[in-house]
Amino acid sequence: MAKKILEVRDLTVGFPREHGLLKATDHVSFSIEEGQTLCIVGESGSGKSVTSMAIMRLIDYAGGIIAEGKITFDGEELTTKKQSEMNRIRGERLAMIFQDPMSALNPVFSVGDQIAESLRIHKGMNAKDAWNKAVEMLKLVGIPEAEIRAKQYPFEMSGGMCQRVVIAMALACDPELIIADEPTTALDVTIQAQILDLLRRLKRELRTATLLITHDMGVAAEMADRIAVMYAGTIVEEGTVDEVFRTPRHPYTVGLLRSIPRLEEEPGSELYTIQGSIPGIGELPQGCRFHPRCPHAMSRCFIEEPSLLAAKGKEGHRAACWLEGIPEVSTR
Template sequence: MSNILEVKDLVVSFHTFGGEVQAVRGVNFSVPKGKTVAIVGESGCGKSVTAKSIMQLLPKPPAEYKQGEILFNGDNILAKSERDMQRIRGNEIGMIFQDPMTSLNPTTKVGAQITEGILKHKDVSRKEARSQAIELLNLVGIPQPEKRVDQYPHEFSGGMRQRAMIAISLACEPDLLIADEPTTALDVTIQAQILKLMKDLQNKTGTSIILITHDLGVVAETCDHVVVMYAGQVIETGTVEEVFETPQHPYTKGLMKSVPRLDQDKKQPLIPIIGSPPDLMDPTEGCPFFARCEYAMEVCRDHNPSFEYMGGNQHASCWLHHPLAKASE
């Protein structure tokens, strides 16, 4: 299966008055065509920075792309000019941002915000663009789209604003959709509707999706592959079944233990991951999870492990899986 996106050895830093924040440190992953890939991990692990790097939305300075490639349909996005990126954003790659209330322009009607991308990237009249905007609002499940197209964002509920954001991101039928926590702050009923909507649209259009989320239940329900990030690095990848059923990295195992499960005793307490992530202004030379890992060894302190093949589609970055560690068992 071919990949629509490949991120190779991506390194992104932010230069601040306090020093250099090494937000993304050698990230590698790929997105197969027509599939959904989840990026999971704690706040501050580099998920959103990686997503915005794909769109080249990070301001330079303070951001700096220090190393790596982001190949979209074989072309390196990081080598593109701003003019080229303007042709790609919204047209070939769409993005649903985390907070629709701050992402939507409060002074502009929702319909105008949807038609903006259509008019920029397609050769259509304003009347045709408006008609397409109404169709998109209807497609994402907003009632009375003919009326809603002329309303402002503050006249929409939270769920409707998120649906409007999806309509904007899908206006030009992009090949890749990046959803940065699209269900944050929504109640579970609306959350389920939004996720079902995204899945239905993917089945109809064949769009590939990158879903950034903290919710492992959402990942299990909607995604095909998982990328687990920690302290700016990818520490485990695999299919949803592989990562959920047989997690290989101690951090991934900790995430699974901290989430309630239907097959567990209700009286059994959840087990949190003790400690805090490392300071990315001065990250450790060794494994970033060393200070919080119950299996930590001396080699973990000074040397960062390489990615080891676990079988199937699964890889993990942990010294426990090194051939020499297995030989000493």
């Protein structure tokens, strides 16, 4: 069996309020093996970023707490680490790519210096070796004239180029896990496609375990080995790309799949949208949290919350739904 790089068990993250804890995630569990890319997909507000911030322990700085659960990274428990210990892990063994490349880069240092600095701190390289490695990393992520570009500042580069720099910086220390939270969402559509191409190529070449967060099922289809569908703070379905796309078991997944724009669609035809909207934290309905929006809701769904269970004969394909099978599983 492949080694588990990351194992998240029963992760409950919340924001303490006078009247109690506002839970943003509720007993979230998943794992990522060496070389694997897991995509967490779900609408905005489903708890994807909160989950990633908890793994990186940056949630502490956002007013949140890990109320329950374990996060095991390469055998080490992260939930109990001090921030000083996390500082050594973050950026070296656990790399991050965020939505907005500009906020991840320091405006007053050249991009080459920023990558080199990280190599000097984490890998103890001397200035010259670190600079050469920085240039090499810029080449790897497809930045033309890397030697010249390395001396430029973030404001001299386009958003797409800056995101390439951020990716180069994330990869420079040869991390065991990359967490990328909506890495293409802030970019123009054509640039998005180029960055996705880059991520796919790097995935093939480097096989670094990756947690990729996206609200876009199309992106997940292209990038993921496994997919976890998140809704209102819980994982409602999890499986391989094939399982989730070909035989979805949760009506929410079916809704997301139906909302993917397709090339063969009549121009101007209306895109499917799931009726209703995601509940805010602290406003969860009783029973299944998706039932108010579910086209298949039965009386049981109003009362009892289903747990995430494997399908018969399919250990790895889990769904949290009372339905025995979704009528018309076709996603169209």
